[in-house]
Amino acid sequence: MFGPKRVLLDENVPKQLLRFVRRTHNADHALDVGLRGVKNGALLRRLREDKYWVLVTTDQNIEYQNEMSSQPFGRVVITRNNWPDMRAGGASFMADLNAAIVETANGQITVVEVLPRPKK
Numbered sequence: 001m002f003g004p005k006r007v008l009l010d011e012n013v014p015k016q017l018l019r020f021v022r023r024t025h026n027a028d029h030a031l032d033v034g035l036r037g038v039k040n041g042a043l044l045r046r047l048r049e050d051k052y053w054v055l056v057t058t059d060q061n062i063e064y065q066n067e068m069s070s071q072p073f074g075r076v077v078i079t080r081n082n083w084p085d086m087r088a089g090g091a092s093f094m095a096d097l098n099a100a101i102v103e104t105a106n107g108q109i110t111v112v113e114v115l116p117r118p119k120k
Helices: 016-021 041-049 083-103
Strands: 006-009 028-030 052-058 073-080 109-112
Touching: 006 016, 016 028, 028 052, 052 083, 073 083, 083 109
Parallel strands: 006 028, 006 052, 052 073, 073 109
Antiparallel strands: none
8 A cells, every 4th residue: 555544542642642653644633533441352342344444552552462464554563652762763753653544564563663852
């Protein structure tokens, strides 16, 4: 699939990230589309029904909670859900996230590392 991807940011992903993802993709945040508190099974069903290309999450256990390899969407796992750390990663973090969204195929998981901010 070429061009912008349909992306869902899980409720555990800071909402501030949505603005940046929307610069290059058609993105929604789970909290904005009625998915607050929805269990993973129902979330996966919604991803299939609404034809999302990728789920962006910070849930590093999602691959162990459900049979993910046969799903018709990919998952991008961000290693930290701390917005200030993401923001501190700047253009490098955003480029890594965008590449992961574009390159993650159905059933695959790509991990994007977020480094903690340096201590002052």
